[in-house]
Amino acid sequence: MSHGSVSAPDTSPPGPSGALPPEASGDPLRFLLQLTREFGDVVQFPTVFGPLYLVNHPDYIRAVLHGSSYVRVSMLKMGLGEGLLTSEGSYWRSQRRRMQPAFHQQCIESLDSVITDATGELVREWRRFSDSGQTFDVAAEMMRLTLRIIGKALFGVDFAPKADRISKSITTMLEFLKQLSFFAPSNTITSSHNRLFQEGMRTIDKIVYGIIEDRRKGEKRHDLLGLLLEQNGARSSLSDRQVRDEIVTLFIAGHETTAIMLSWTWYLLANHPEVEQRLHRELDAVLGGRSAGFHDLAKLPYTKMVIQESMRIYPPVLLLYRKALADQEVGGFFIPANTTVAVSPYTAHRHPGFWEEPERFDPERFTSERHSKRPQYAYFPFGGGPHLCMGNVLAMMEGTLILATIAQRYSLRLAPGQRVEPDPFITLRLRHGLRIKLEPRKQ
Numbered sequence: 001m002s003h004g005s006v007s008a009p010d011t012s013p014p015g016p017s018g019a020l021p022p023e024a025s026g027d028p029l030r031f032l033l034q035l036t037r038e039f040g041d042v043v044q045f046p047t048v049f050g051p052l053y054l055v056n057h058p059d060y061i062r063a064v065l066h067g068s069s070y071v072r073v074s075m076l077k078m079g080l081g082e083g084l085l086t087s088e089g090s091y092w093r094s095q096r097r098r099m100q101p102a103f104h105q106q107c108i109e110s111l112d113s114v115i116t117d118a119t120g121e122l123v124r125e126w127r128r129f130s131d132s133g134q135t136f137d138v139a140a141e142m143m144r145l146t147l148r149i150i151g152k153a154l155f156g157v158d159f160a161p162k163a164d165r166i167s168k169s170i171t172t173m174l175e176f177l178k179q180l181s182f183f184a185p186s187n188t189i190t191s192s193h194n195r196l197f198q199e200g201m202r203t204i205d206k207i208v209y210g211i212i213e214d215r216r217k218g219e220k221r222h223d224l225l226g227l228l229l230e231q232n233g234a235r236s237s238l239s240d241r242q243v244r245d246e247i248v249t250l251f252i253a254g255h256e257t258t259a260i261m262l263s264w265t266w267y268l269l270a271n272h273p274e275v276e277q278r279l280h281r282e283l284d285a286v287l288g289g290r291s292a293g294f295h296d297l298a299k300l301p302y303t304k305m306v307i308q309e310s311m312r313i314y315p316p317v318l319l320l321y322r323k324a325l326a327d328q329e330v331g332g333f334f335i336p337a338n339t340t341v342a343v344s345p346y347t348a349h350r351h352p353g354f355w356e357e358p359e360r361f362d363p364e365r366f367t368s369e370r371h372s373k374r375p376q377y378a379y380f381p382f383g384g385g386p387h388l389c390m391g392n393v394l395a396m397m398e399g400t401l402i403l404a405t406i407a408q409r410y411s412l413r414l415a416p417g418q419r420v421e422p423d424p425f426i427t428l429r430l431r432h433g434l435r436i437k438l439e440p441r442k443q
Contacts, residue, residue: 011332011333011334012044012333012334013039013042013043013044013053013333013334013335014039014040014043014044015035015039015043015044015045016035016045016046017046018046019046020045020046020047020048020183020185021045022185024045024047024183025183025184025185028183028318028424029318029346029422029424031183032054032344032346032347033346033347033350035054035347036054036056036347036351040056041055041056041057041060041331042054042055042056042057042060042330042331042332042333043056047182047183048182048184048185048186049182049340050339050340051339052182052339052340052341052342053330053335053339053340053341053342054341054342054343054344054347055330055331055341055342055343056343056344056347056348056351057331057351057353058348058351058354058374058375058376058377058378059375059377060330060331061343061348061377061380061384062375062376062377062384062385063330064322064330064341064343065320065322065343065377065380065383065384065385065387066384066385066386067322067328069324069325069326069328070322070323070324070325070341071088071322071323071325072086072088072320072321072322072323072387073321073322073323073340074086074321075177075180075181075426076177076252076426078176078177078180078197079173079177079197079201079248080245080248080249080252081241081242081244081245081248082242082245083245083246083248083249083250084096084099084246084249084253084390085249085252085253086249095246096390098227098228098231098236099224099227099228099246099390100390101227102154102223102224102227103390103391103393103394105393108294108393108394108397109294111153111394111397112292112293112294112397112401113293114149114152114153115149115153115397115398115401115402116291116292116293116401116405118145118148118149118152119145119149119401119402119405119406120291120405122141122144122145122406123405123406123409123410126141126410126438129437129438130410130438130440133437134437135415135435135436135437136435136436137433137434137435138263138266138412138433138434138435138436139259139260139263139429139430139433139434140167140433142258142259142260142262142263142266142402143163143167143255143256143259144160144163144167145259145402146254146255146256146258146259146262146398146402147159147163147166147167147251147255147259148160148163149255149398150250150251150254150255153223153394154223154224154225154250154254155211155215155223155224155225155247156215156221156223156225157211162207165203165207166203166204166207166251168200168203169200169201169203169204170200170204170251170252170256172196172197172199172200173197173200173201173204174425174426174427175193175196176189176193176194176196176197176200177425177426178425179193181425182340182342183425204248204251205244208244208247208248209240209244211225211247212225212229212240212243212244212247215229216229224250225243225247228242228243228246228247229243250391252426252427253389253391254391254394254395256316256427257316257317257395257427258316258395258398258399260314260316260427260428260429260430261307261310261311261314261316261395261399262399262402262403263429263430263434264310264313264314264428264430265306265307265310265399265403266412266434266436267414267420267430267434268306268309268310268313268314268361269306269407269412270411270412270413270414270436271361271414272361275306275361275363276407276411278302279302279303279306279403279407280407280408280411280441282300282301282302282303283300283303283404283407283408284408286299286300287404287408289408291405292400292401292404292405293401294397296404297397297400297401300400300404302363303400303403303404303407304366304396304400305363305364305365305366305367306363306403307396307399307400307403308363308365308366308379308381309361309362309363309365309366310361311381312349312355312365312379312381313349313359313361314422314428315345315346315349315381315428316381316427316428317345317381317383317426317427317428318344318345318346318424318425318426318427318428319342319343319344319346319426320342320343320344320345320383321340321341321342322340322341322342322343323338323339323340323341324336324337324338324339324340324341325337325338328341343380345379345380345381346424346428348377348378348379348380349378349379349381351378354374354375354378355378382395408441409440409441410438410439410440410441411438411439411441412436412437412438412439413436413437413438413439414434414435414436414437415435415436415437418432418434418435419431419432420432420434
């Protein structure tokens, strides 16, 4: 297996020829899986933006994510600006260093009560659904919950009154950017698309700039927003626009992906009662009905494994894109400079060389013994390399504590007659949400 810079073309990767097949835009997940099954671990396919190269072996994924000859490519820049998810080079390194203290272990530990308090409040609000037997969209509820948590934990703001407007604006942004994706049948943006996108951005900007203004006038706090606004006790060199970009970035990275992770977890548990029963046994034995906290996490290994396996089957982020700055050789195939290379947690997490029966939901895959035997990039729901998600530890703590808090009180049952399918683009949302009915647990 070779990878690195090359001076002359070798063999081009295999793949379908001609125009982008219709199934690529109709069902990208199935299309990507078929590509890797038919053509192997390095493939290419045509798009409206030129050829896209997909690498799918852990060794090749590592080479791309860690390679100095690759830089990130992201359509999100149109909405996020120069936030941590989209910036590069010295500016990105400076911003990451600035924000890193907010994600140190001690700071993360102190956020457990924010997570469990917000989740406990949600559980109490759900009593009306439990008493009436009414179904509701748990995917929307997870979005609302995680937005509230990130608002309080990182910015000292309660987003609850603004949650619907923020979520709607984020959805509008993602729907607009979907028209610019590599899987779009054309790259035509209508005036209607553009108008809705601009309206959504104005809504987000009004909320975010209001948060920045209120904090500048108000008390100093040692949270992430404080780190962005102050440096060594004085006003930071960042403009309001730069602070805005980081806040909006965290709307996507810090609440959208965690909500998606939890939504798919509820779906998988509802379809696998034997896994749910084992989860309940662990929660009952360790917590006995009390609230979970940071120091309980080590005693809840199966709860964590449920989250890990959920993110294997339905990783919150579908694809990571890189631009090759120079000609590359990956797995014996030539990839020319200035072309786009993608890695997909969705396809890599189903690689038959590393995952037996990959479509089966089995948290036991993540016992320490079994997990340690796999290559690092057989599983990478939080990305990797220098751009590994800075909030990965916080996300795992948040997901585990939310799951533990809700699963102690309720089993979530799927409402009959609904279509449950992914909506693949940047994130892997549920296309139609997830309607469930609460079943109180007898403890």
